[in-house]
Amino acid sequence: MAEEKWERTPGGAVLMDGNRLRDELVVDLKGRIEALGNPHVCLATVLVGDDKPSQIYVRNKRKKAEEAGMVSRHVELPGDISQPDLEAAVRDLADDPSVHGILVQLPLPDGLDAERILDLLPPEKDVDGLTERSMGRLLRGRDGHVPCTPLGVMRLMERYGVETAGKKAVVIGRSTLVGLPQVLLLGRKGCDATPTLAHSRSGDLAAICREADIIVAAVGVAGLVTAEFVKPGAAVLDVGISRTADGIQGDVDFDAVQAVAGAITPMPGGTGPMTIGCLMENTFNAARMQGAFA
Numbered sequence: 001m002a003e004e005k006w007e008r009t010p011g012g013a014v015l016m017d018g019n020r021l022r023d024e025l026v027v028d029l030k031g032r033i034e035a036l037g038n039p040h041v042c043l044a045t046v047l048v049g050d051d052k053p054s055q056i057y058v059r060n061k062r063k064k065a066e067e068a069g070m071v072s073r074h075v076e077l078p079g080d081i082s083q084p085d086l087e088a089a090v091r092d093l094a095d096d097p098s099v100h101g102i103l104v105q106l107p108l109p110d111g112l113d114a115e116r117i118l119d120l121l122p123p124e125k126d127v128d129g130l131t132e133r134s135m136g137r138l139l140r141g142r143d144g145h146v147p148c149t150p151l152g153v154m155r156l157m158e159r160y161g162v163e164t165a166g167k168k169a170v171v172i173g174r175s176t177l178v179g180l181p182q183v184l185l186l187g188r189k190g191c192d193a194t195p196t197l198a199h200s201r202s203g204d205l206a207a208i209c210r211e212a213d214i215i216v217a218a219v220g221v222a223g224l225v226t227a228e229f230v231k232p233g234a235a236v237l238d239v240g241i242s243r244t245a246d247g248i249q250g251d252v253d254f255d256a257v258q259a260v261a262g263a264i265t266p267m268p269g270g271t272g273p274m275t276i277g278c279l280m281e282n283t284f285n286a287a288r289m290q291g292a293f294a
Protein backbone atom coordinates (compact mmCIF):
# COMPACT_ATOMS: atom_id res chain seq x y z
CA MET A 1 0.00 0.00 0.00
CA ALA A 2 1.34 3.43 -0.93
CA GLU A 3 2.63 5.37 2.04
CA GLU A 4 0.65 8.52 1.23
CA LYS A 5 -2.57 6.65 2.07
CA TRP A 6 -1.55 6.28 5.69
CA GLU A 7 -3.27 8.50 8.15
CA ARG A 8 -0.97 10.86 10.03
CA THR A 9 -1.19 12.58 13.38
CA PRO A 10 -1.31 16.40 13.57
CA GLY A 11 2.47 16.31 14.19
CA GLY A 12 3.04 14.24 11.03
CA ALA A 13 3.68 10.78 12.51
CA VAL A 14 2.25 7.77 10.68
CA LEU A 15 -0.68 6.48 12.74
CA MET A 16 -0.29 2.70 13.10
CA ASP A 17 -3.97 1.77 13.14
CA GLY A 18 -4.47 -1.54 14.93
CA ASN A 19 -8.23 -1.69 14.39
CA ARG A 20 -7.75 -1.43 10.66
CA LEU A 21 -4.98 -4.03 10.51
CA ARG A 22 -6.94 -6.39 12.78
CA ASP A 23 -9.94 -6.09 10.45
CA GLU A 24 -7.73 -6.78 7.42
CA LEU A 25 -6.35 -9.88 9.17
CA VAL A 26 -9.82 -11.17 10.03
CA VAL A 27 -11.11 -10.62 6.47
CA ASP A 28 -8.02 -12.35 5.07
CA LEU A 29 -8.48 -15.36 7.38
CA LYS A 30 -12.18 -15.57 6.52
CA GLY A 31 -11.26 -15.64 2.82
CA ARG A 32 -8.64 -18.34 3.39
CA ILE A 33 -11.05 -20.50 5.39
CA GLU A 34 -13.74 -20.13 2.69
CA ALA A 35 -11.21 -20.98 -0.03
CA LEU A 36 -10.39 -24.18 1.89
CA GLY A 37 -14.08 -25.20 1.82
CA ASN A 38 -14.95 -23.98 5.32
CA PRO A 39 -13.14 -26.58 7.46
CA HIS A 40 -14.04 -26.65 11.15
CA VAL A 41 -11.62 -24.31 12.97
CA CYS A 42 -12.39 -23.92 16.67
CA LEU A 43 -11.13 -21.52 19.32
CA ALA A 44 -12.11 -22.36 22.90
CA THR A 45 -12.09 -19.54 25.44
CA VAL A 46 -12.05 -20.13 29.19
CA LEU A 47 -13.22 -17.35 31.48
CA VAL A 48 -13.09 -17.81 35.25
CA GLY A 49 -14.86 -15.38 37.58
CA ASP A 50 -16.53 -12.07 36.85
CA ASP A 51 -13.70 -9.60 36.19
CA LYS A 52 -15.27 -6.99 33.91
CA PRO A 53 -12.27 -6.20 31.66
CA SER A 54 -11.66 -9.94 31.16
CA GLN A 55 -15.32 -10.41 30.18
CA ILE A 56 -14.96 -7.67 27.56
CA TYR A 57 -11.66 -9.06 26.19
CA VAL A 58 -13.11 -12.55 25.87
CA ARG A 59 -16.33 -11.29 24.26
CA ASN A 60 -14.24 -9.47 21.63
CA LYS A 61 -12.08 -12.54 20.98
CA ARG A 62 -15.18 -14.70 20.45
CA LYS A 63 -16.77 -12.12 18.15
CA LYS A 64 -13.69 -11.84 15.95
CA ALA A 65 -13.33 -15.65 15.78
CA GLU A 66 -16.88 -15.88 14.44
CA GLU A 67 -16.24 -13.04 11.97
CA ALA A 68 -13.21 -14.94 10.69
CA GLY A 69 -15.40 -18.00 10.00
CA MET A 70 -14.23 -19.98 13.02
CA VAL A 71 -16.29 -21.72 15.68
CA SER A 72 -16.13 -20.08 19.10
CA ARG A 73 -16.56 -22.45 22.01
CA HIS A 74 -16.85 -20.80 25.40
CA VAL A 75 -16.44 -22.19 28.89
CA GLU A 76 -17.42 -19.87 31.73
CA LEU A 77 -16.65 -20.95 35.28
CA PRO A 78 -17.34 -19.43 38.71
CA GLY A 79 -14.57 -17.50 40.47
CA ASP A 80 -14.68 -19.91 43.44
CA ILE A 81 -14.01 -23.01 41.31
CA SER A 82 -11.40 -25.36 42.79
CA GLN A 83 -8.04 -25.88 41.14
CA PRO A 84 -8.81 -29.58 40.35
CA ASP A 85 -12.17 -28.69 38.76
CA LEU A 86 -10.59 -25.98 36.60
CA GLU A 87 -7.82 -28.38 35.61
CA ALA A 88 -10.46 -30.98 34.62
CA ALA A 89 -12.28 -28.42 32.43
CA VAL A 90 -9.06 -27.40 30.67
CA ARG A 91 -7.98 -31.03 30.27
CA ASP A 92 -11.32 -31.78 28.52
CA LEU A 93 -10.54 -29.09 25.93
CA ALA A 94 -6.95 -30.27 25.57
CA ASP A 95 -8.17 -33.82 24.87
CA ASP A 96 -10.98 -32.78 22.48
CA PRO A 97 -9.84 -33.15 18.85
CA SER A 98 -12.56 -30.73 17.67
CA VAL A 99 -10.87 -27.87 19.62
CA HIS A 100 -7.81 -26.39 17.89
CA GLY A 101 -6.94 -23.41 20.07
CA ILE A 102 -7.42 -22.82 23.81
CA LEU A 103 -7.28 -19.42 25.45
CA VAL A 104 -7.45 -19.25 29.25
CA GLN A 105 -8.07 -15.60 30.04
CA LEU A 106 -5.64 -14.23 32.61
CA PRO A 107 -5.38 -13.20 35.36
CA LEU A 108 -7.19 -16.03 37.13
CA PRO A 109 -8.96 -15.20 40.42
CA ASP A 110 -6.82 -15.33 43.57
CA GLY A 111 -6.14 -18.84 44.83
CA LEU A 112 -5.89 -20.44 41.38
CA ASP A 113 -2.46 -21.38 40.02
CA ALA A 114 -2.24 -20.17 36.42
CA GLU A 115 1.08 -21.89 35.78
CA ARG A 116 -0.39 -25.31 36.52
CA ILE A 117 -3.32 -24.54 34.21
CA LEU A 118 -1.05 -23.38 31.37
CA ASP A 119 1.03 -26.56 31.82
CA LEU A 120 -2.03 -28.55 30.66
CA LEU A 121 -2.14 -26.92 27.23
CA PRO A 122 -0.55 -28.89 24.39
CA PRO A 123 1.82 -26.52 22.53
CA GLU A 124 -0.12 -26.83 19.25
CA LYS A 125 -3.31 -25.63 21.01
CA ASP A 126 -1.54 -22.88 22.98
CA VAL A 127 -2.67 -20.06 20.66
CA ASP A 128 -1.68 -17.48 23.29
CA GLY A 129 1.92 -18.75 23.08
CA LEU A 130 2.27 -18.42 26.84
CA THR A 131 3.29 -21.88 27.99
CA GLU A 132 6.80 -22.99 28.85
CA ARG A 133 6.92 -25.14 25.73
CA SER A 134 5.76 -22.35 23.38
CA MET A 135 8.27 -19.94 24.94
CA GLY A 136 10.99 -22.59 24.63
CA ARG A 137 10.13 -23.11 20.96
CA LEU A 138 10.38 -19.36 20.34
CA LEU A 139 13.74 -19.22 22.09
CA ARG A 140 15.05 -22.20 20.15
CA GLY A 141 13.71 -20.98 16.80
CA ARG A 142 11.32 -23.92 16.39
CA ASP A 143 7.81 -23.73 14.89
CA GLY A 144 5.20 -22.83 17.48
CA HIS A 145 2.75 -20.16 18.55
CA VAL A 146 4.19 -16.73 19.35
CA PRO A 147 2.52 -14.62 22.09
CA CYS A 148 -0.15 -12.47 20.44
CA THR A 149 0.70 -9.01 21.79
CA PRO A 150 4.38 -8.91 20.76
CA LEU A 151 3.45 -10.59 17.46
CA GLY A 152 0.89 -7.82 16.91
CA VAL A 153 3.62 -5.22 17.45
CA MET A 154 5.71 -6.91 14.74
CA ARG A 155 2.74 -7.02 12.35
CA LEU A 156 2.07 -3.29 12.87
CA MET A 157 5.69 -2.43 12.07
CA GLU A 158 5.66 -4.63 8.95
CA ARG A 159 2.39 -3.15 7.72
CA TYR A 160 3.36 0.47 8.29
CA GLY A 161 6.83 0.19 6.78
CA VAL A 162 8.89 0.58 9.96
CA GLU A 163 12.42 -0.51 9.08
CA THR A 164 13.92 -2.89 11.61
CA ALA A 165 17.11 -4.37 10.10
CA GLY A 166 20.15 -2.79 11.71
CA LYS A 167 17.97 -0.53 13.87
CA LYS A 168 18.18 -0.03 17.62
CA ALA A 169 15.06 -1.03 19.57
CA VAL A 170 14.25 -0.49 23.23
CA VAL A 171 11.57 -2.59 24.94
CA ILE A 172 10.46 -1.14 28.27
CA GLY A 173 9.12 -3.87 30.56
CA ARG A 174 10.28 -7.47 31.08
CA SER A 175 6.99 -9.38 31.40
CA THR A 176 6.67 -12.92 30.07
CA LEU A 177 3.49 -11.85 28.26
CA VAL A 178 5.13 -9.04 26.27
CA GLY A 179 8.62 -7.69 27.03
CA LEU A 180 10.67 -10.89 26.99
CA PRO A 181 9.16 -12.40 23.82
CA GLN A 182 9.23 -8.95 22.18
CA VAL A 183 13.00 -8.80 22.60
CA LEU A 184 13.37 -12.24 20.99
CA LEU A 185 11.16 -11.27 18.03
CA LEU A 186 13.00 -8.00 17.42
CA GLY A 187 16.38 -9.69 17.51
CA ARG A 188 15.62 -12.76 15.44
CA LYS A 189 16.67 -13.32 11.85
CA GLY A 190 14.41 -11.56 9.38
CA CYS A 191 13.70 -8.67 11.76
CA ASP A 192 17.37 -8.06 12.58
CA ALA A 193 16.97 -5.17 15.03
CA THR A 194 19.31 -4.77 18.01
CA PRO A 195 17.04 -4.81 21.07
CA THR A 196 17.72 -3.49 24.56
CA LEU A 197 15.49 -4.65 27.43
CA ALA A 198 14.85 -1.75 29.79
CA HIS A 199 12.88 -1.87 33.04
CA SER A 200 12.14 -0.03 36.26
CA ARG A 201 15.75 -0.45 37.51
CA SER A 202 17.45 0.58 34.26
CA GLY A 203 18.41 4.05 35.39
CA ASP A 204 18.00 6.92 32.95
CA LEU A 205 15.20 5.51 30.82
CA ALA A 206 14.82 8.68 28.78
CA ALA A 207 18.49 8.58 27.74
CA ILE A 208 18.30 4.86 26.88
CA CYS A 209 15.14 5.36 24.79
CA ARG A 210 16.50 8.44 22.99
CA GLU A 211 19.08 6.17 21.32
CA ALA A 212 16.35 3.99 19.85
CA ASP A 213 14.79 3.88 16.38
CA ILE A 214 11.96 1.75 17.81
CA ILE A 215 10.42 1.97 21.29
CA VAL A 216 7.97 -0.65 22.58
CA ALA A 217 6.50 0.50 25.89
CA ALA A 218 5.02 -2.33 27.97
CA VAL A 219 5.22 -1.43 31.65
CA GLY A 220 1.77 -0.17 32.62
CA VAL A 221 2.90 3.25 33.87
CA ALA A 222 0.52 5.84 32.42
CA GLY A 223 2.24 8.49 30.30
CA LEU A 224 5.77 7.30 31.16
CA VAL A 225 7.14 7.87 27.65
CA THR A 226 7.24 11.61 27.03
CA ALA A 227 8.66 13.57 24.08
CA GLU A 228 12.10 13.69 25.70
CA PHE A 229 12.33 9.87 25.43
CA VAL A 230 11.96 9.93 21.67
CA LYS A 231 14.52 10.46 18.93
CA PRO A 232 12.92 12.43 16.06
CA GLY A 233 11.43 10.00 13.54
CA ALA A 234 11.44 6.95 15.85
CA ALA A 235 8.57 4.43 15.83
CA VAL A 236 6.73 4.26 19.16
CA LEU A 237 4.41 1.35 20.00
CA ASP A 238 2.32 1.50 23.16
CA VAL A 239 1.37 -1.75 24.86
CA GLY A 240 0.69 -0.37 28.36
CA ILE A 241 -2.77 -0.19 29.84
CA SER A 242 -3.47 1.67 33.08
CA ARG A 243 -6.93 2.28 34.45
CA THR A 244 -6.70 5.78 35.93
CA ALA A 245 -9.20 8.34 37.24
CA ASP A 246 -9.01 9.91 33.75
CA GLY A 247 -9.91 6.61 32.08
CA ILE A 248 -7.74 4.05 30.31
CA GLN A 249 -4.26 5.32 29.50
CA GLY A 250 -1.24 3.92 27.74
CA ASP A 251 2.45 4.13 28.66
CA VAL A 252 2.97 6.81 25.99
CA ASP A 253 2.03 10.47 26.29
CA PHE A 254 0.46 10.39 22.83
CA ASP A 255 -0.13 14.11 22.32
CA ALA A 256 3.47 15.04 23.09
CA VAL A 257 5.16 12.07 21.42
CA GLN A 258 3.22 12.22 18.13
CA ALA A 259 4.90 15.57 17.44
CA VAL A 260 8.36 13.95 17.52
CA ALA A 261 7.84 10.33 16.39
CA GLY A 262 7.89 9.08 12.81
CA ALA A 263 5.19 6.51 13.54
CA ILE A 264 3.01 5.89 16.60
CA THR A 265 0.20 3.62 17.77
CA PRO A 266 -2.97 5.21 19.13
CA MET A 267 -4.25 4.06 22.52
CA PRO A 268 -6.83 2.59 22.36
CA GLY A 269 -6.91 1.25 18.81
CA GLY A 270 -3.25 0.29 18.38
CA THR A 271 -1.63 -2.79 19.83
CA GLY A 272 -4.77 -4.03 21.69
CA PRO A 273 -6.81 -4.98 18.62
CA MET A 274 -3.72 -6.56 17.09
CA THR A 275 -3.50 -8.95 20.05
CA ILE A 276 -6.89 -10.29 18.97
CA GLY A 277 -5.96 -10.29 15.27
CA CYS A 278 -2.86 -12.37 16.02
CA LEU A 279 -4.89 -14.74 18.20
CA MET A 280 -7.00 -15.45 15.11
CA GLU A 281 -3.87 -15.97 13.03
CA ASN A 282 -2.47 -18.39 15.63
CA THR A 283 -5.79 -20.28 15.79
CA PHE A 284 -5.82 -20.72 12.01
CA ASN A 285 -2.24 -22.03 12.15
CA ALA A 286 -3.17 -24.29 15.10
CA ALA A 287 -5.94 -25.90 13.05
CA ARG A 288 -3.52 -26.52 10.20
CA MET A 289 -0.91 -28.01 12.58
CA GLN A 290 -3.60 -30.39 13.87
CA GLY A 291 -4.63 -31.53 10.40
CA ALA A 292 -7.92 -29.64 10.03
CA PHE A 293 -6.76 -28.80 6.49
CA ALA A 294 -3.63 -29.11 4.42
Ligand code: GUN
Pocket residue numbers: 103104105106107128148149275
Ligand atom coordinates in the same frame (compact mmCIF):
# COMPACT_ATOMS: atom_id res chain seq x y z
N1 GUN B 1 -4.92 -11.05 29.81
C1 GUN B 1 -4.42 -9.91 29.29
N2 GUN B 1 -3.86 -10.14 28.09
C2 GUN B 1 -4.00 -11.46 27.85
C3 GUN B 1 -3.62 -12.29 26.75
O1 GUN B 1 -3.03 -11.89 25.76
N3 GUN B 1 -3.95 -13.60 26.90
C4 GUN B 1 -4.60 -14.08 27.99
N4 GUN B 1 -4.88 -15.37 28.02
N5 GUN B 1 -4.96 -13.33 29.00
C5 GUN B 1 -4.66 -12.03 28.92
